Amino acid sequence: MSTTGDYTSVRAAIASLLKQPEYDDGSAGPVLVRLAWHSAGTYDASTDTGGSNGAGMRYEAEGGDPANAGLQHARVFLEPVKASHPWITYSDLWTLAGVEAVKQMGGPEIPWWPGRTDYVDDSKLPPRGRLPDGALGGDHLRHIFYRMGFNDQEIVALSGAHNLGRCHADRSGFDGAWVNNPTRFSNTYFKLMLEREWREKVLDNGVRQYVYYDEDAEEELMMLPTDLALTTDKAFRPWVELYAKDKERFFGDFSRVFSKLMELGIRRGEKGEVVNTDNVRGGYVS
Numbered sequence: 669m670s671t672t673g674d675y676t677s678v679r680a681a682i683a684s685l686l687k688q689p690e691y692d693d694g695s696a697g698p699v700l701v702r703l704a705w706h707s708a709g710t711y712d713a714s715t716d717t718g719g720s721n722g723a724g725m726r727y728e729a730e731g732g733d734p735a736n737a738g739l740q741h742a743r744v745f746l747e748p749v750k751a752s753h754p755w756i757t758y759s760d761l762w763t764l765a766g767v768e769a770v771k772q773m774g775g776p777e778i779p780w781w782p783g784r785t786d787y788v789d790d791s792k793l794p795p796r797g798r799l800p801d802g803a804l805g806g807d808h809l810r811h812i813f814y815r816m817g818f819n820d821q822e823i824v825a826l827s828g829a830h831n832l833g834r835c836h837a838d839r840s841g842f843d844g845a846w847v848n849n850p851t852r853f854s855n856t857y858f859k860l861m862l863e864r865e866w867r868e869k870v871l872d873n874g875v876r877q878y879v880y881y882d883e884d885a886e887e888e889l890m891m892l893p894t895d896l897a898l899t900t901d902k903a904f905r906p907w908v909e910l911y912a913k914d915k916e917r918f919f920g921d922f923s924r925v926f927s928k929l930m931e932l933g934i935r936r937g938e939k940g941e942v943v944n945t946d947n948v949r950g951g952y953v954s
């Protein structure tokens with residue numbers, strides 16, 4: 669059994685479960701990053717509700733949101749880590765797993781602090797509909813991410829996470845990967861977005877996405893309507909161009925905004941300790 673507070677041991681346990689030859693592209697990494705993001709991305713700054721505190725996805729109200737379809741795989745991957753480190757909260761484990769997965773897949777180090785609690789009043793879970801819908805456009809992106817307290821540049825930087833993983837027809841309805849090496853963190857997503865001729869494709873299930881056939885990979889790559897909105901919107905596009913050119917800048921900005929995402933709704937005291945124990949305003953300590 670590990671020592672309470674030994675996050676180095678938790679990180680090592682996460683790193684050692686990433687390789688999953690039978691799963692997707694052979695890695696649990698991308699779906700762990702998505703779990704971390706969806707656990708935090710329910711935050712609403714105006715009511716100070718939602719966010720990673722509470723690990724509300726353990727409950728049907730949040731876990732059963734169609735936007736979270738497939739994330740049970742990520743939670744199941746992490747169960748052995750919780751079993752060998754029972755002192756860690758789910759909310760800390762899920763956020764740390766995302767941070768560690770990015771690093772292990774060749775991405776930047778992301779500052780992360782522990783202390784989240786699993787206390788949640790499940791009658792007060794954030795309403796569904798707070799996570800983005802890939803079928804929509806730039807206005808929707810702003811509506812969703814401004815609500816969390818992000819600006820246009822931060823929206824573009826965060827979207828760069830789509831260098832990782834893939835869409836699954838049985839989860840979101842969209843299908844395919846954004847890049848041909850989806851378990852390696854990079855800025856390829858931004859490059860492809862600008863450099864390739866994307867054409868609209870309506871899938872058999874009626875879902876509309878954009879595709880491009882990559883001859884080298886002999887694979888069809890995809891973009892969501894929300895992804896390509898980053899290239900057509902005047903305010904988003906310069907950031908796409910910058911990140912396509914400057915990988916270091918993207919890595920630095922991604923690290924900062926992902927860290928900010930993981931901290932949404934978490935209030936810390938002078939020593940970095942979390943002073944609100946709930947994911948709803950006025951938890952036990954206000």
Ligand code: DDH
Nearest residue numbers: 698699701702705800801802826829833834835836839840
């Ligand atoms: Fe995403 N994402 N995401 N995404 N996302 C999907 C997969 C992954 C949107 C829609 C989808 C972020 C932003 C957006 C990851 C990380 C992040 C899928 C496919 C859809 C759809 C799900 C499936 O079928 O399995 C939309 C829309 C947005 C937006 O509006 C900006 C952000 C901010 C992140 C982040 O991590 C910071 C990752 C990783 C995946 C791959 C998951 C997997 O299983 O593989």
